[in-house]
Amino acid sequence: MRFHILGLGPIGNLISYHLRRALPRDHSITLIHRTQSQANAAIAQGGAIRIESQGIITTADDYQSEVFEGLEAANSLNSQAIPKRVGGPETIESLFITTKAHQTVPAVRRLLPRLSANTTIVLMQNGMGIYEELVHDIFRNPEQRPHFILASNTHGAFRKNAHFVHAGVGAIQFGIVPDPSQRNFEASFDDPAVPKPDRRPRLSDITPIKDDPSYKRYSSLRGTVAALLVMEPLNVSWVPMAHIQTAMRRKLVANAVINPLTALMGCRNGDIFTTTAAQRLMQRVCREASDAFAAQIKADSQAWMGTLAAQGVDTGSVSIERLPRSLTTAALEEEVLRVAQATKGNISSMLADVRRGRSTEVDFINGYLLKLGSTYRVEMPATATLLNLVKMRSAIPIDQML
Numbered sequence: 001m002r003f004h005i006l007g008l009g010p011i012g013n014l015i016s017y018h019l020r021r022a023l024p025r026d027h028s029i030t031l032i033h034r035t036q037s038q039a040n041a042a043i044a045q046g047g048a049i050r051i052e053s054q055g056i057i058t059t060a061d062d063y064q065s066e067v068f069e070g071l072e073a074a075n076s077l078n079s080q081a082i083p084k085r086v087g088g089p090e091t092i093e094s095l096f097i098t099t100k101a102h103q104t105v106p107a108v109r110r111l112l113p114r115l116s117a118n119t120t121i122v123l124m125q126n127g128m129g130i131y132e133e134l135v136h137d138i139f140r141n142p143e144q145r146p147h148f149i150l151a152s153n154t155h156g157a158f159r160k161n162a163h164f165v166h167a168g169v170g171a172i173q174f175g176i177v178p179d180p181s182q183r184n185f186e187a188s189f190d191d192p193a194v195p196k197p198d199r200r201p202r203l204s205d206i207t208p209i210k211d212d213p214s215y216k217r218y219s220s221l222r223g224t225v226a227a228l229l230v231m232e233p234l235n236v237s238w239v240p241m242a243h244i245q246t247a248m249r250r251k252l253v254a255n256a257v258i259n260p261l262t263a264l265m266g267c268r269n270g271d272i273f274t275t276t277a278a279q280r281l282m283q284r285v286c287r288e289a290s291d292a293f294a295a296q297i298k299a300d301s302q303a304w305m306g307t308l309a310a311q312g313v314d315t316g317s318v319s320i321e322r323l324p325r326s327l328t329t330a331a332l333e334e335e336v337l338r339v340a341q342a343t344k345g346n347i348s349s350m351l352a353d354v355r356r357g358r359s360t361e362v363d364f365i366n367g368y369l370l371k372l373g374s375t376y377r378v379e380m381p382a383t384a385t386l387l388n389l390v391k392m393r394s395a396i397p398i399d400q401m402l
Contacts, residue, residue, distance in 0.1 A: 001223045004092050006032045006068070006107060007099035009349075010157035011124065013164045014234075015096055017049045020060040022230040030064040039067050050163035057163055068107070094120045094224045100353075101127040101364035105137055112138065118217055119146040120224040122174070124153050126259070126349065127364025128252050129371070131177065142180035147221040149174050152247040155234060156343045168343040171235035174228060175244030176206075176221070183218070189240050201238045246324055253289045253332045254339040255365045257282045259350035260386040263360065264393055266351065270344025273337065284382035286332040289369055294323040295376035354393055362390045 003023075005016045008031055020029050033039035048061040092114045099107055104125065108115070115121075123130055131148055139145040156168025176185045188194070188202040203226060207218035228236050239247075261272045261281065272278050325331055353360045366387035373380040 001093055001220070001227075002028045002030065002090075003094045003096065003224075003227065004030045004032055004066075005096045005098070006111075007097055007103075007125075008033060008038070009098065010159055010164050011153060011155070012096075012098035013049050014051065014155060014157045014166060015098060015124070015231075016063070017051045017060045017164075018231040018234050019096075019227060020049070020062065022232070023227060025062060027227075028064055029062075030066055032066050032068050034068050036067050039065055045162055051157075051166055052160065052163055053166040053169075068110070090114070091116055092119055093220045094122070094227070096122045096124065098124050100349075100359070101125050101130050101361045102359055104130050105133055108134060108138060115146055117144050117146060118220055120149065120220045121146050122149045122151055122224060122228070124151040124172075125361075125364075126251075126255050127361050128248055128368045129364055145180065147179075147218075147224075148177040149221075149224065149228075150177060150241075150244055150248065151228075152244060152251050154251065154339070154342075156346045158347060167346055169235075170342065171237070172228070172231075173237050173239050173244055173247050174225075175239055175241040176225070178241065183214075186240050246326055249289075249293060249327060250332065250335050251339075252365060252368065253286060254336045256289065256369055256383060256386070257285050257336050258340055258343075259348045259360075259365060260362065260390045262348040263350040263354045263390055264386075268344065269340050269346045269348060273340055281382055281386070282336055283329070283333060285386065286336065287329045288373065288378065288380040288383050290323070290327055290329040290332055292369060292372040292376060292378045292380065293327045295378050296372060297323055299376060350390065354390075357394075360390060360394055362387050366390070 003019060005012055005019075008016070016029060016031060023029070031042070033042060042065065046061065047063055047065065048059045049063070050057050050059050092111065095111070095115070097104060097107070104123070108121075131150060134148075135145070151172055151174035153172045154168075154170030155166065155172070156170065157164050157166050159165075179185060183206075185205050186201070187205045189199055191199055203222050206222040206225060207215050209215075212218070225238060229238065258269055258272065261278060262269055265272060273282065326335075350360045350362065366383050369383050370380055370387065372378070373383070
């Protein structure tokens with residue numbers, strides 16, 4: 001099977017490293033470099049990825065490479081420079097995307113000629129609303145849409161000279177977006193023949209290896225899920241889609257507090273909650289987010305009840321979904337503090353972007369929460385203030401002399 005990685009920052013390199021270490025060599029892994037100069041820099045380092053964990057540096061190699069800026073004209077890399085390379089713009093089977101959220105739609109649009117309904121795309125980014133934007137802007141036809149896996153990553157990593165440091169060991173949870181053709185990828189999670197504590201996801205629910213006339217349609221999805229699950233050092237787990245949505249919401253809120261505050265204050269993650277002022281801001285953002293999630297869940301439940309009633313179903317005994325405890329204000333505050341402590345030595349991606357004069361992901365983090373609040377009429381002044389301050393910080397040169 002052929003895997004492609006788009007977005008070669010710290011997390012993209014961490015994924016590429018563990019994917020290569022976990023998979024047999026007959027599975028190719030192609031790194032899509034953004035520019036020719038970045039590809040040349042990788043070549044100069046031998047095309048290997050070096051990861052430091054607990055002070056020890058280890059290496060993974062045997063990657064193929066492409067340059068993103070030359071994809072329209074097939075592969076623009078010099079064949080003399082890279083001994084192993086993908087010859088021509090073949091169809092992409094499995095694509096891991098770890099780019100910045102705002103870069104995703106333009107990147108996927110450029111790769112569109114190489115994607116098909118049989119392709120699997122793994123979205124592993126900060127923020128929310130990326131999948132919805134891709135569906136709205138590019139993949140409107142469900143029958144021609146690639147398979148999507150949404151992943152929530154809590155590992156921390158940063159670049160250090162010519163290698164990357166795996167600084168905060170966390171976990172990766174992922175879920176598979178439901179199939180337009182109604183194949184139930186999560187059948188094993190609800191199998192009444194198995195006690196709940198013993199229920200495990202099954203690759204055969206995606207497609208059995210034999211006797212499936214639609215195997216070609218689902219083979220890349222099965223292969224991608226299998227590849228994710230063998231990256232054991234990253235603590236990867238396949239969970240129901242409802243669980244991944246909760247995990248992504250919790251991560252979103254942590255990012256909506258930690259990233260803006262560190263970007264504005266110019267400090268590491270562990271330094272921001274040393275004052276009561278920062279704690280008050282954190283509490284307000286968590287309360288606003290929890291209220292927005294509660295309003296969304298209530299509206300969705302009422303809409304579902306209305307659909308059942310229209311179908312003649314007696315809804316008297318149907319219970320309305322309530323806000324999970326993990327999305328209450330108190331639980332979100334605990335999560336923010338936990339993440340800040342677990343990544344206390346890290347420089348947030350938003351601070352790194354501000355320092356380099358790059359666009360931030362604030363529109364997919366705080367901006368996503370604001371859209372949610374607007375939709376369900378929840379006032380979110382603290383969340384809006386942080387978003388606007390980050391935009392101001394990004395617009396003013398960080399080293400401006402007065």
